[in-house]
Amino acid sequence: MPTAGPRVVLGVAGGIAAYKAVELLRLLTETGHDIRVVPTESALKFVGAPTWAALSGKPVSTSTWDDVHEVAHVRIGQDADLVVVAPATANLLAKAAHGLADDLLTNTLLTARCPVLMAPAMHTEMWEHPATIANVALLRSRGVLVVEPAVGRLTGADSGKGRLPDPEELALLCGRVLARGGLGPDLRGRRVVVSSGGTREHLDPVRFLGNRSSGRQGHALARAAVARGAEVVLVSTSSLPDPAGVKVLAVTSALDMQDAVLAESVGADAVVMAAAVADYRPTERLDVKRKKTQTLTLELVQNPDVLRALVERRAAGQVLVGFAAETGDGDTSVLDHGRDKLARKGCDLLVVNEVGPDGHPTGFEGSDNAATILGADGSVTDVPLGSKDALADVVWDLVAARL
Numbered sequence: 001m002p003t004a005g006p007r008v009v010l011g012v013a014g015g016i017a018a019y020k021a022v023e024l025l026r027l028l029t030e031t032g033h034d035i036r037v038v039p040t041e042s043a044l045k046f047v048g049a050p051t052w053a054a055l056s057g058k059p060v061s062t063s064t065w066d067d068v069h070e071v072a073h074v075r076i077g078q079d080a081d082l083v084v085v086a087p088a089t090a091n092l093l094a095k096a097a098h099g100l101a102d103d104l105l106t107n108t109l110l111t112a113r114c115p116v117l118m119a120p121a122m123h124t125e126m127w128e129h130p131a132t133i134a135n136v137a138l139l140r141s142r143g144v145l146v147v148e149p150a151v152g153r154l155t156g157a158d159s160g161k162g163r164l165p166d167p168e169e170l171a172l173l174c175g176r177v178l179a180r181g182g183l184g185p186d187l188r189g190r191r192v193v194v195s196s197g198g199t200r201e202h203l204d205p206v207r208f209l210g211n212r213s214s215g216r217q218g219h220a221l222a223r224a225a226v227a228r229g230a231e232v233v234l235v236s237t238s239s240l241p242d243p244a245g246v247k248v249l250a251v252t253s254a255l256d257m258q259d260a261v262l263a264e265s266v267g268a269d270a271v272v273m274a275a276a277v278a279d280y281r282p283t284e285r286l287d288v289k290r291k292k293t294q295t296l297t298l299e300l301v302q303n304p305d306v307l308r309a310l311v312e313r314r315a316a317g318q319v320l321v322g323f324a325a326e327t328g329d330g331d332t333s334v335l336d337h338g339r340d341k342l343a344r345k346g347c348d349l350l351v352v353n354e355v356g357p358d359g360h361p362t363g364f365e366g367s368d369n370a371a372t373i374l375g376a377d378g379s380v381t382d383v384p385l386g387s388k389d390a391l392a393d394v395v396w397d398l399v400a401a402r403l
Contacts, residue, residue, distance in 0.1 A: 005032035006178050009076055009112070011085035011105045012052075013092040014042025016155050017121035017164035021086050022047060025055050027171040036076060038062075038105045040092070062104055076104070077111030082178055085109075087121035087164050088146075090132050096144070097135035115177050117145045119170055119244065124160035143184055145177065145229060147245030165244035169223075173244045176227035176389060185229025186400050192230045193264045194222045195275035195306075197237030199254045203298070204286040212364035213276035215240050217323075217388045221272055222246045224392035228400075233268075235260045237275065254278050254303035261306055262313070270319040270399050273307050274351075276364075311346040319402045320347040321395060325355045325364065335372060342374050349398055350374045351391075373398060 008028055012021045018039075028035055037052040041062045049060040077083065085092065085105070092105075096118070101107045109116065118139070126132060127149060136146050147170075150163040164170075196218020198211040215238025222234040226245040234242075235249045235257060242248045249264070251257050254277045265271050280300040290296070307322045314320060324341050326334040338352030353371040355364060370385040373395065383394050 005034055006081040007079055008033045008035050008174065008178075009080045009083040009108060010035055010037045010056075011083060011088075011092075011108065012037065012039040012043040012047070013085060013087055013089040013105070014040050014045065015087040015089045015121050015164075016046060017087040018043050018046040020164050020167050022051060022055065023167040024084075024086055024170050025052070027167060028174065029055060029057075031171070031175070033174075036080075038076065038108055040103055040105055074107070074111050077108040078113065080108075080112055080114050081182075082115050082117065082174060083108065083112045084117040084119070084170070084174055086119040086170055088118040089120075090122050090126045090129070090135075093118065093120060093132060093135045093139065093146075097138045115145065115180075115182060116143075117147065117174065117177055119147050119164055120149050120162070121164035122149070122162050123154055123158060124162045127162045140188065140229070143188070143229075145185060145227070147173065147226060148231075148247065150242065150244075166241055169241055169244040173223060173227055176224055176393075179389070179393070180227065185227075187225055187396065188229030190230045190269040190403065191233075191267060192225050192399075193233045193235065193261060193268045193271045194218050194225065195235045195257060195261055195271075195273050195277075196222070198276040199237055199257055199278045199303075200252050201254065201278050201281035201303075202252075202285050203282050204288065204290050206289045209278060209280065209282070209300075211276045211278065213325075214238065214364065215275075216367065217369060217391070218272075218274035219243055220388040220392040221274055221395060224389060224396055228396060233264045235264065235275070254281060254306070258304050258306045258309065262309060265310055265313075265318075267315075268318065269403055270321065271310055272321040272323075272395065272399070273310070274323050276323075276325060277306055278303055305345075307345050307347060317403070319349070319399050321349045321351065321399060322347045324350055324352045326352060327355055335374075338372065338374055342376065346376075348376050348402060349395070351395060 035056045037056045052060045150165045151161045152163040197215035198213030200208040200210045202208045223243040225232045232246045234246045249260050283299045326337045328334045334354045342350040351371050369388045369391045371383045373381040
C-alpha cells in the first residue's frame with residue numbers, strides 16, 4: 001500500500017533536547033510525511049517509547065534483534081527518503097563518523113542511501129572539542145548535512161552554542177532537503193552571505209522610515225542554502241525565527257546593514273542582497289520623541305549603495321546577487337528598470353520582481369513570489385508564481401552554476 005508521503009526516519013539520540021524532537025515529529029506528521037522513529041536506548045530515558053509510537057503510528061525499537069524477519073536494521077534505511085537525527089549527540093556523531101553500528105539507529109545510518117540530516121545538540125565545550133570538530137568535518141565530506149547548532153540557553157544555567165534549532169525551522173529544512181529529490185549538497189564547502197528584511201531609519205526613539213519587506217525571501221534563501229550544504233550567514237532586520245543552521249546577525253539601519261554585510265563578505269563565495277535597504281535616512285535622529293505638529297518637514301540624506309560597494313571590492317570568483325523590487329511607470333516596464341539597475345550595479349545576477357499594492361500576490365510580505373532573474377551574461381530566467389522557497393532554489397541553481 002503506498003505511503004501517505006515522503007518516508008522519513010527520525011533518529012533521536014540521548015540528549016535532553018529529545019523532548020523537542022516530539023514537536024518535530026508532530027510537525028512532520030501533520031504535513032503528510034510517513035515517519036518511523038528510531039531512538040537510542042539513552043533517548044528513551046528522556047522520552048519513552050509510547051510517546052514516539054503514539055505520535056508516529058508505528059512501533060518503536062532500539063535493537064537490531066527486534067522484528068528480525070523483516071531485516072529492520074537494513075530495510076529502514078534502504079526505504080527512507082530522508083533520515084534526520086535530532087538531537088544528534090557528540091556520541092552519535094562519533095559513531096556515525098566511524099561507521100560503528102551497535103544499535104538500530106546506527107545500522108540505519110549505514111544502510112541509508114538517501115539524504116541524511118543531523119541536528120547536533122550538546123554543551124558548547126563538547127561541540128567545540130577537536131574530536132567533535134573532526135567528526136563533523138568527516139561526515140560533511142561524505143555528504144551528510146550536519147547543521148550548525150543554535151546559540152542560547154543550554155541545560156542548567158549554561159548558555160552558548162549547542163542548542164537544538166527550533167523544531168519548526170528543522171521541519172522546514174527537512175522540507176527543503178526533500179524538495180531537492182536526493183540531489184547532493186552542491187554548495188558544500190561554500191560560505192554564503194544573505195541579507196533580509198527592510199531597514200529602519202529612525203527619526204526619533206518611536207518613529208522610523210521603513211518599507212514593507214518582511215524578510216521571508218531572504219530567510220527562504222538562507223534555509224535553501226543550508227539544505228544544499230553551505231555555511232550561511234544571514235544579516236537581517238527581520239523578526240522571523242532564525243533558520244536552522246544559520247548564523248544570524250541582527251541589524252536595523254542601512255548603515256548597520258552595510259557594515260555587517262561588507263565585513264561578512266570577506267572570504268564569502270557568494271553574497272545575495274535580498275534585503276530592502278532604505279534609499280534615504282534623516283540627517284538628524286532626535287533623542288526624544290518629536291511632538292505632533294500640523295506639518296513636519298524632514299531633511300533626508302542618501303544612504304550608501306551596499307550592493308555597489310560589494311561589487312567594487314569583490315574578490316575574484318565571488319558571485320554577487322541583487323534584488324530589485326520594481327513598479328512600471330509610463331513607458332518604462334519593470335524589466336526595463338531591472339536591466340538599467342543591473343547595468344548600474346554591476347552584479348552577476350539581479351532578481352527582478354514586480355511590487356503591487358496590498359494583496360498583490362508577489363513581492364513584499366506574502367508567502368509567494370514571481371520574478372525574472374537577469375544575468376550579466378545576458379541570460380534571462382523567468383520564475384513563475386510559486387513559493388519563495390522555490391524561487392530561492394532557482395537563485396542558488398544559478399549561483400552554483402557560476403561558482
